[in-house]
Amino acid sequence: MVNPTPESRYRSNLQGEVDSSALYRALAEVEGDSRLAKIFARLAAIEDAHVAFWQAKLAKAGLPVSIPKPSPRTRLLTWLARRMGVSFVLPTVNALEQADIGSYDNQPEAVAGRLPAAERSHARIVQAIAQQSSGSAGLSGSALANLEGRHRAMGGNALRAAVLGANDGLVSNLSLVMAIAGAMADRHVILLTGAAGLVAGACSMAMGEWLSVNSSRELYQRQIATEAEELSQSPDEEREELILIYQAKGLGEAEARELAGRMMANTQTALDTLVREELGIDPESLGGSAWSAAITSFGLFGLGAIFPILPYCFLDGVPALLGSLGASGAALCGIGAGTALFTGRSFLFSATRQLLIGFAAAGLTFGIGRLVGVSLGG
Structure with a gap:
């Protein structure tokens, strides 16, 4: 990808600021709530300062300076706002602001002029107005639920992570074990494959969790x-x-x-x-500790993954297969019941749904294993 020249970058930035200024000014004129109208007007004034900023950059570089007209998209949004009202275009304006949050982060001139912070601030302001306009009185649905005591965010998130971590291990290893069993492999082969799947999957989950927590922390810091x-x-x-x-x-x-x-x-x-x-x-x-998250993820995945292989430690052939399905089915029902705690659905529905999904995956891989095993054996 060819990097844009300073002139093209300056002019693109200038166009964006002209568009924002024109749009916010139009919203200020149309908005019936005087309080919000003042906010839009102040946002327009800030964008005017950004227009002047990029004009100055062009002038300093010895380039022709002129104010471009608002883009067709901005003119369309302005037209819609004047005829349909601010609330009609506000979701689109909010989406555009969210998309532009990082547009200045890698531009040295913009960083020196503290424009990235202004863009982030504008995005938060417009988002708050959009939430208020949608009927939440300035608060998102999750915030209202927290205030009303219905959301239990901390416990809910921890429980969700535990349930889904165990589910990943259970379904993936059950599918793997059933594929090998479908190929009519020896009990020891199934045990070795299941154990390898447990360790490999748990390590992958732990590494992913460690990277996720560390990357998020570094970005936030x-x-x-x-x-x-x-x-x-x-x-x-x-x-x-x-x-x-x-x-x-x-x-x-x-x-x-x-x-x-x-x-x-x-x-x-x-x-x-x-x-x-x-x-x-x-x-x-x-x-939070990245290592604690990684160890927890490893343990939860391993806990779920052990159910399909446990019966093969003591049984062989069809009894081991049925034992694996029985142990895994019980665990799937337990996980389904666990999901009901944070979805609000009935325990029976959640357990049945989880059981059907898990067994569908196991049946599919068992069939594939049987076909491949017969083909290779023949």
Whole structure:
């Protein structure tokens, strides 16, 4: 892929900022809620400053400077907003903002001008307005559920991870064992294959979990460090962004300013608040150990994977096959019942569904094993 020239990049950025400015200004004119109209107007003013930023870059590079017209997409969204209302186009505007969050991250000039932080802030503000417009009064459904005590996020997530980890081990190893059994292999071959599948799958899951936790933590830490630098360099700008976010969530301007002022009074509190509100990161979620997650994942996968091979330690032939299916079926029903704890479905339905899905996978691989075994044996 050919890297764009500085001129083409500057002009592309300028076009994007012109589009954003025109769109927010149109939303401010159409919006019937004066509070939200003021927020859109302030967003438009910030985008105007970004337009001037890229104009200055073009001028400094000795390139012709002109203001482009809004793009056809922006003109269409503006037309729709004026005729159908802000709420009609807001989901699209929100999606566009979310897609543009990282557009400036690898552009040195934009980073120096602190534009990436502004784009992230705008995305959070528009997202909050979109959530409010959808009827959640500035709070997402998950947030409302947490406030009402119905979601039990911490316990639910831990239980979900445990159930799904064990399910991965059970279904994958049951399918593997049934494939080898279908090929009419010796008991020792089935045992060796099942044990190898258990260890290999558990190691893969553990490594994946370790990489996932570490990568997420490193990404979040880099974003938090960037936010801390922006807070130290431009505290007034960060305060204004926080005010806009609180207003977008439903607070009046005076209340938003008072709350933002209290949050900004302490540097650490201000950083924690900005990280949560602008970046959507919970600093407390960074404390987990990658090794603990990996070991837990290894153990859960292994726990599920041991059921299909356990009967082959004591039995042979058809009794071992039936024992493997029986032990795995009981475990599948248990996992299905476990999923009912966080899905809200009945235990019977969840257990039956899990059993049918697991046995369908086992039946498929058993059939493949039988066909391949007969073919090779013939």
